[in-house]
Amino acid sequence: MPVQASRKVLLQAKHPARIVLLASALIGLVSLAACGRAEQARPSASVTKSGAGLQRLVPSNPMMVGYPRLSLPMSQLGAETMPADEVACRRELKRLGVTYQDLAPINDGGACSIDYPVKVSQLSGGINMAPAATLSCDMAVAFASWTKNELAPNARRRYWSGVKTIHQGSSYSCRRINRTNVASEHSKGNALDVMRIELNNGRDIKVEKQGLFAFRARGLLNTVRADGCDYFTTVLGPGYNADHADHFHFDIKDRRNGYRACR
Numbered sequence: 001m002p003v004q005a006s007r008k009v010l011l012q013a014k015h016p017a018r019i020v021l022l023a024s025a026l027i028g029l030v031s032l033a034a035c036g037r038a039e040q041a042r043p044s045a046s047v048t049k050s051g052a053g054l055q056r057l058v059p060s061n062p063m064m065v066g067y068p069r070l071s072l073p074m075s076q077l078g079a080e081t082m083p084a085d086e087v088a089c090r091r092e093l094k095r096l097g098v099t100y101q102d103l104a105p106i107n108d109g110g111a112c113s114i115d116y117p118v119k120v121s122q123l124s125g126g127i128n129m130a131p132a133a134t135l136s137c138d139m140a141v142a143f144a145s146w147t148k149n150e151l152a153p154n155a156r157r158r159y160w161s162g163v164k165t166i167h168q169g170s171s172y173s174c175r176r177i178n179r180t181n182v183a184s185e186h187s188k189g190n191a192l193d194v195m196r197i198e199l200n201n202g203r204d205i206k207v208e209k210q211g212l213f214a215f216r217a218r219g220l221l222n223t224v225r226a227d228g229c230d231y232f233t234t235v236l237g238p239g240y241n242a243d244h245a246d247h248f249h250f251d252i253k254d255r256r257n258g259y260r261a262c263r
């Protein structure tokens with residue numbers, strides 16, 4: 001747990017100058033603890049492998065590890081060396097009106113990494129993302145585009161209301177697909193689970209199989225799910241299997257044959 005790790009760090013800090021650095025790391029840890037279950041579920045690489053103690057938790061070059069995951073200004077994140085496609089992606093996020101922060105690289109071992117992660121807290125039109133989602137930039141653009149072009153207009157058309165908050169259940173998360181050995185797209189920040197859509201008029205639409213007479217909710221969910229296939233390569237939801245009975249899973253898995261899994 002981050003708290004234990006923090007204590008360990010403090011105990012091992014002998015040099016006063018390091019305490020300032022540690023204090024800022026702690027602020028990062030505390031803010032992480034406030035995030036959704038996705039991030040809590042992820043085993044923290046630096047804590048589980050903390051045998052090396054301070055050396056490991058406070059490396060001389062913080063860019064070499066994904067933890068502590070501080071939000072730094074772009075100038076400290078090596079913006080000069082960011083690949084052109086990542087720079088272009090951020091331009092697209094801004095064009096879409098997305099509020100995001102660049103995070104330090106994530107590398108939790110195995111398939112679990114994002115080279116240039118972003119933390120998305122708001123989408124176009126002031127739609128909140130709760131909790132803020134840690135994603136690859138490409139996934140952030142795909143999701144922001146779907147929200148802007150499909151979800152928001154459909155909600156307006158069917159409910160005469162804008163979308164206030166998208167409640168997500170999992171963004172970046174180091175894990176495998178249930179009952180398989182295959183790394184989930186969540187491990188690369190290329191997936192997002194949508195649990196609930198909250199409208200400005202107070203209505204709450206849970207992503208689940210809707211009753212026979214819930215025409216509007218069913219219409220909205222079916223439509224935005226089908227439209228999702230234009231933005232993502234995988235769209236799963238209620239009716240697919242028990243694992244997806246209570247949320248939409250969207251991802252941008254790269255399939256060589258261009259196949260899309262929309263179920």
Ligand SMILES: [Zn+2]
Nearest residue numbers: 191192193249
């Ligand atoms: Zn998922």
